[in-house]
Amino acid sequence: MPMHDIKKLLEKYVAGTCTPAERSLIEQWYQQESDRSKVDTTKISFDRLEADIWQQVQLTVAPPAKGLTMTRGRLLKIAASFLLLLGAATMLWLVWPAKEAWQEVIAAKGKPLQFMLEDGTRVWLNAGSQLRYPAHFKGASRQIELITGEICLDVKQDPEHPFFIKSGHVNTRVLGTIFNVRAYSQLAYLQVTVQQGKVAVQCDNKLPQLAGQEVIVLPGEQVTVHTQSQEISKTTVDATAVNGWTTGQLLFNNERLDMISLMLENKFNVTIAFADPALQAYRITAGIEATDTLEDVLTALCLANKLNYSTQNHKITFSKQIH
Structure with missing residues (x-):
């Protein structure tokens, strides 16, 4: 996922506009990182850390527009938010599932x-x-x-x-x-x-x-x-x-009729049903050339296997021949 997309996702989370799946992903990541964070902070001088951050802000943040005052604390909050966003985006880049690939x-x-x-x-x-x-x-x-x-x-x-x-x-x-x-x-x-x-x-x-x-x-x-x-x-x-279908042919050797019907549906873009569900397991042996029409195929299947077919509202129904 591109970094700008990750940034947008984090911004959506802050604004409360994430989808449930997006929110869950971010929260799982946050919990995972929180659980893994075992850093000893007792020796850190937070006053010195704040001074270092303030120095970096002065070097990197453009001067405020004329007439606009911005306190040191406000700038620190902005800097901290930006650093948090950037750090989260980097971590999310590493743990984001590879589905996008x-x-x-x-x-x-x-x-x-x-x-x-x-x-x-x-x-x-x-x-x-x-x-x-x-x-x-x-x-x-x-x-x-x-x-x-x-x-x-x-x-x-x-x-x-x-x-x-x-x-x-x-x-x-x-x-x-x-x-x-x-x-x-x-x-x-x-x-x-x-x-x-x-x-x-x-x-x-x-x-x-x-x-x-x-x-x-x-x-x-x-x-x-x-x-x-x-x-x-x-x-x-x-x-x-x-x-055989890879060359346009359909060659069936003792094939189930439900499988044949699915292949005919996909080849000719039709819908096929069965008057009797037991017909789905009916075994068929037949060969269909790439140039055969749907009517040719249905007629040949029925003649060779004692079946009938009817068509209504673009739906084909197979049934047994009645003697």
């Missing part, structure tokens, strides 16, 4: 993104997804956060600075290169799929039944973390098909 990017529906991180890691962020990452990697590790959606990463190798991606209560440690993470906030499960190399998947303490367990995922494997039932399963998949 993080950037957030959102891929709009229908518009997946591709870009590169500072370390050379290539990122494909699927439509409708949200990612946080630092502008500059610092410290012993590199970490990014998938807030919601789907991401494919080709991680730049750097053994001395391991790469982590946080998604909800699941952390994935990269031990290889190309892999995919699906962590849609609308779904009660998360999937990590490896195309090349390997990763280690581990849950935090918010999922107590899974905390501490580490699952190694190898090429062609997909691990699914069920966040509600707190169960982990691993299967063999076509990782290239899972990552």
Whole structure:
């Protein structure tokens, strides 16, 4: 945070116009510094200290405007306030959280993104997804956060600075290169799929039944973390098909219909619902090309999987075929 912003924040605190979060930050800092202050002041000559401050004020403070009188005590108060403000600003600069160094990017529906991180890691962020990452990697590790959606990463190798991606209560440690993470906030499960190399998947303490367990995922494997039932399963998949969306294709091999529906929502900017909630777990195998229209996709899905769909007020609803 720039120093002038810190100064404004302190001025807001004095004026009583801080937000609760800003006020809490300053007060926590003040309490922390007060607790750590164990300086012995018994040998300090405060008369001499005041004289020294007064001498510095005379050297640095401009003469008052003509006709304006200012007492020595008033100047000392101004000087002390300024020194306190400057000292607090310096300390706040040191203890302020590093959140300002993080950037957030959102891929709009229908518009997946591709870009590169500072370390050379290539990122494909699927439509409708949200990612946080630092502008500059610092410290012993590199970490990014998938807030919601789907991401494919080709991680730049750097053994001395391991790469982590946080998604909800699941952390994935990269031990290889190309892999995919699906962590849609609308779904009660998360999937990590490896195309090349390997990763280690581990849950935090918010999922107590899974905390501490580490699952190694190898090429062609997909691990699914069920966040509600707190169960982990691993299967063999076509990782290239899972990552097909990075080239505009959607390739589904025994994929759940709720996952497919989310990807269609984000690709075509529509809303999809289910007449029967049980349809969400329906397994689908299908291939969608980049040039296919929404109508083509819905028709093909329904014909091949004994489903119907209806459209009303821009909302698509899947239902079972009635024989």
